[in-house]
Amino acid sequence: MRVRSLDDLKAIAQRALEKLCGRRIRIAVGLATCGIATGAEEVYSAFLKGIESLKRDILLTKVGCIGYCREEPIVNVVIPGKALLLLSRVRPEDASEILKNLIDGDVPREKIVCRVKEWDHLLEKIHYGDGFTDVSLYEDTPFFKHQRKIVLRNAGIINPEDIEEYIAVGGYRSLYKALTEMTPEMVIEEVKRSGLRGRGGAGFPTGLKWEITAKSESDERYIICNADEGDPGAYMNRNEMESDPHSLIEGMIIGGYAIGAKEGIIYVRAEYPLAISRLQIAIEQSRRYGLLGENIFGTDFSFDIRIVKGAGAFVCGEETAMIASIEGETGRPRPRPPFPAEKGLWGKPTNINNVETWCNIPVIVYKGGEWFSKIGTKNNTGTKVFSLVGEVQRVGLVEVPLGTSLKRIVYDIGNGCPDGLKVKAVQIGGPSGGCIPEGLLDIPVDYESLKEVGSIMGSGGMVVMSERTSMVETAAFFVSFTSEESCGKCAPCREGLKQMLNILNKILMGKGSPSDLELLKELSETIKTTSLCGLGQTAPNPVLTTIKYFKEEYEELIKRYD
Amino acid sequence: MVKLSKEKLDKVETILDRFPKGQSSLIGALHAIQLEIGYLPEEVQKLVAEKLEIPESTVYGVVTFYNFFRKEPVGKYIITACQGTACHVRGAGSVIEAFEKTLGIKVGHTTPDGKFTLDIARCFGACGLAPVVMVNNDIYGRMSPKKVEEVIAKYRD
Ligand SMILES: Cc1cc2nc3c(=O)[nH]c(=O)nc-3n(C[C@H](O)[C@H](O)[C@H](O)COP(=O)(O)O)c2cc1C
Ligand code: FES
Numbered sequence: 001m002r003v004r005s006l007d008d009l010k011a012i013a014q015r016a017l018e019k020l021c022g023r024r025i026r027i028a029v030g031l032a033t034c035g036i037a038t039g040a041e042e043v044y045s046a047f048l049k050g051i052e053s054l055k056r057d058i059l060l061t062k063v064g065c066i067g068y069c070r071e072e073p074i075v076n077v078v079i080p081g082k083a084l085l086l087l088s089r090v091r092p093e094d095a096s097e098i099l100k101n102l103i104d105g106d107v108p109r110e111k112i113v114c115r116v117k118e119w120d121h122l123l124e125k126i127h128y129g130d131g132f133t134d135v136s137l138y139e140d141t142p143f144f145k146h147q148r149k150i151v152l153r154n155a156g157i158i159n160p161e162d163i164e165e166y167i168a169v170g171g172y173r174s175l176y177k178a179l180t181e182m183t184p185e186m187v188i189e190e191v192k193r194s195g196l197r198g199r200g201g202a203g204f205p206t207g208l209k210w211e212i213t214a215k216s217e218s219d220e221r222y223i224i225c226n227a228d229e230g231d232p233g234a235y236m237n238r239n240e241m242e243s244d245p246h247s248l249i250e251g252m253i254i255g256g257y258a259i260g261a262k263e264g265i266i267y268v269r270a271e272y273p274l275a276i277s278r279l280q281i282a283i284e285q286s287r288r289y290g291l292l293g294e295n296i297f298g299t300d301f302s303f304d305i306r307i308v309k310g311a312g313a314f315v316c317g318e319e320t321a322m323i324a325s326i327e328g329e330t331g332r333p334r335p336r337p338p339f340p341a342e343k344g345l346w347g348k349p350t351n352i353n354n355v356e357t358w359c360n361i362p363v364i365v366y367k368g369g370e371w372f373s374k375i376g377t378k379n380n381t382g383t384k385v386f387s388l389v390g391e392v393q394r395v396g397l398v399e400v401p402l403g404t405s406l407k408r409i410v411y412d413i414g415n416g417c418p419d420g421l422k423v424k425a426v427q428i429g430g431p432s433g434g435c436i437p438e439g440l441l442d443i444p445v446d447y448e449s450l451k452e453v454g455s456i457m458g459s460g461g462m463v464v465m466s467e468r469t470s471m472v473e474t475a476a477f478f479v480s481f482t483s484e485e486s487c488g489k490c491a492p493c494r495e496g497l498k499q500m501l502n503i504l505n506k507i508l509m510g511k512g513s514p515s516d517l518e519l520l521k522e523l524s525e526t527i528k529t530t531s532l533c534g535l536g537q538t539a540p541n542p543v544l545t546t547i548k549y550f551k552e553e554y555e556e557l558i559k560r561y562d
Numbered sequence: 563m564v565k566l567s568k569e570k571l572d573k574v575e576t577i578l579d580r581f582p583k584g585q586s587s588l589i590g591a592l593h594a595i596q597l598e599i600g601y602l603p604e605e606v607q608k609l610v611a612e613k614l615e616i617p618e619s620t621v622y623g624v625v626t627f628y629n630f631f632r633k634e635p636v637g638k639y640i641i642t643a644c645q646g647t648a649c650h651v652r653g654a655g656s657v658i659e660a661f662e663k664t665l666g667i668k669v670g671h672t673t674p675d676g677k678f679t680l681d682i683a684r685c686f687g688a689c690g691l692a693p694v695v696m697v698n699n700d701i702y703g704r705m706s707p708k709k710v711e712e713v714i715a716k717y718r719d
Contacts, residue, residue: 069690232646235687312630
């Protein structure tokens with residue numbers, strides 16, 4: 001059916017709400033990549049078989065991921081009128097027991113993580129109900145307690161392959177509002193007011209970037225979603241696409257309207273097959289419902305989205321390299337200026353934003369920039385999703401207001417290292433980020449504070465390292481990465497990184513000399529200041545921060561040679 | 563040089579017919595072909611250049627630049643171990659060693675029976691379950707050297 005009005009949206013919402021919290025028992029299996037990797041598909045099949053043999057009218061469905069990777073496979077269940085329950089580490093052989101209990105209005109206690117009385121999807125609230133009062137509440141659970149979900153407001157709760165469930169929780173209402181009540185300028189104004197900064201790493205103000213692109217003289221403009229997510233250890237964007245693809249699509253349609261583009265491209269890395277397939281399903285559904293394509297909501301605005309698959313080159317995450325790649329060329333960065341906002345894809349003004357940036361847009365449009373700007377801190381508004389991984393007990397995806405301290409994330413949410421080990425450092429910002437020592441974990445995560453300590457926000461990878469990690473080896477690990485991924489176009493990055501890696505390896509083999517540290521620092525400065533693109537400009541960060549904060553480890557290795 | 567069968571080359575041609583001529587089709591076409599026949603040998607690259615009407619050197623350049631494209635044939639099952647940061651600090655190194663030992667090959671090589679190719683990846687985005695290994699499209703989390711034999715056994719037929 002084609003959606004033409006707010007009433008159409010509301011009618012669909014009414015119908016789909018029945019699926020989310022209706023008269024039937026609902027069993028939702030978390031089927032994002034991390035769930036699947038721990039056997040969630042087998043769990044789904046086991047429930048399916050069980051339900052068939054019971055001949056009961058139970059709704060079995062798939063959802064994305066709620067972020068608590070440590071507890072995968074995660075299943076959530078709703079008994080009509082009662083609280084939603086999150087179950088952890090569910091195995092196929094648990095299915096029959098859980099089903100038996102559910103039919104009697106109960107759930108095996110040892111499987112329950114927490115209960116949700118009400119879920120705030122921000123555009124809509126779902127009230128599940130009471131019951132299970134002996135089980136702790138979602139908002140009291142250590143892993144979730146300090147989180148605030150804006151980007152991940154729907155992840156793990158709705159079925160990502162069902163546009164109607166997205167509409168049930170307020171989906172596409174922001175698009176309706178933008179197209180029927182706002183001019184493109186008003187949309188840009190709202191995004192500016194929100195203070196939203198790009199979540200792809202550099203933190204450029206999103207509203208301003210949109211304005212520049214919109215004002216560039218041209219008959220055609222493009223928008224691109226950067227879903228290349230190349231930083232190892234980071235998977236926020238994958239989950240955002242797998243768990244709630246319509247949020248991204250709605251954000252992009254609104255962006256297309258504001259900027260004056262008719263076509264949007266999502267550039268996804270080839271390593272994310274499930275994200276690609278969910279996006280494809282979502283795009284087809286949106287077209288079928290008339291939310292993508294010609295004359296959206298009966299207005300004269302038309303817009304469509306297509307997916308372009310990457311081919312395994314880290315540097316293609318850089319915006320000018322990405323544009324080259326979409327044009328079918330080798331993905332080598334082009335000098336800026338001209339910036340893509342003036343001359344981008346096919347030489348036309350082009351606006352590129354990260355997945356997470358786009359996912360914030362529907363909320364900003366609906367709730368207003370003012371509302372958004374009150375979350376986080378003054379110059380760092382909103383939330384950021386981080387992948388809290390490495391040697392930390394509660395691994396997973398966490399979304400917190402910007403300005404939250406690293407300590408809170410690593411200890412209160414993550415519960416520190418496993419096996420009684422001490423935290424030594426937290427690596428933030430991917431291969432171009434820095435290693436922040438335990439002693440500095442009081443700092444708030446915001447773009448400026450991270451820069452001050454020699455790191456960058458990056459896309460949100462946060463790898464915790466324990467006392468048993470060698471920091472010199474870690475530095476070498478990252479330089480070997482960036483050196484291999486260097487596109488080879490400019491000499492400082494191509495040759496300089498190779499040379500740095502040689503020195504680091506020499507030190508690791510116990511053959512370093514004291515002058516090597518000075519040499520590393522000098523090389524770093526040269527590479528930082530003379531490289532063509534961000535890859536080279538930031539690649540020395542892991543070396544510089546480890547020399548700064550863990551110099552004794554270098555000296556220890558060097559001493560062995562003397 | 564191994565010659566591709568006529569049947570395979572026909573398949574490549576059929577795939578290429580779906581794409582409009584010109585460089586902007588190149589990467590998409592290469593993806594589709596590799597999915598079908600597993601790799602992109604020289605004769606395929608030639609055919610691509612001819613059909614899309616772009617220089618052969620351009621095709622070669624693109625195939626070489628992107629890690630995802632392979633110029634050599636691969637085994638029936640490609641075992642890819644993640645060596646991203648999260649997997650690295652959680653012991654990916656010992657998992658990779660265990661694969662090398664069990665399969666009797668080094669990373670980047672294929673077993674003599676043409677069954678398994680061992681490869682390394684940067685990150686599958688399943689870092690919460692590090693270390694992670696992928697076999698074709700199946701993904702395995704929370705790996706350890708002890709689980710290596712178990713995973714391989716599933717594909718030995
Ligand atoms: C080497 C390199 C890799 C990058 N990789 C990514 C990436 O994977 N995802 C991303 O969103 N931005 C990446 N960026 C940043 C982009 O160039 C660009 O700033 C960003 O997509 C803009 O979107 P935003 O304003 O929403 O952050 C990378 C930059 C460099 C220099
Ligand atoms: S670092 Fe291995 S899956 Fe991400």
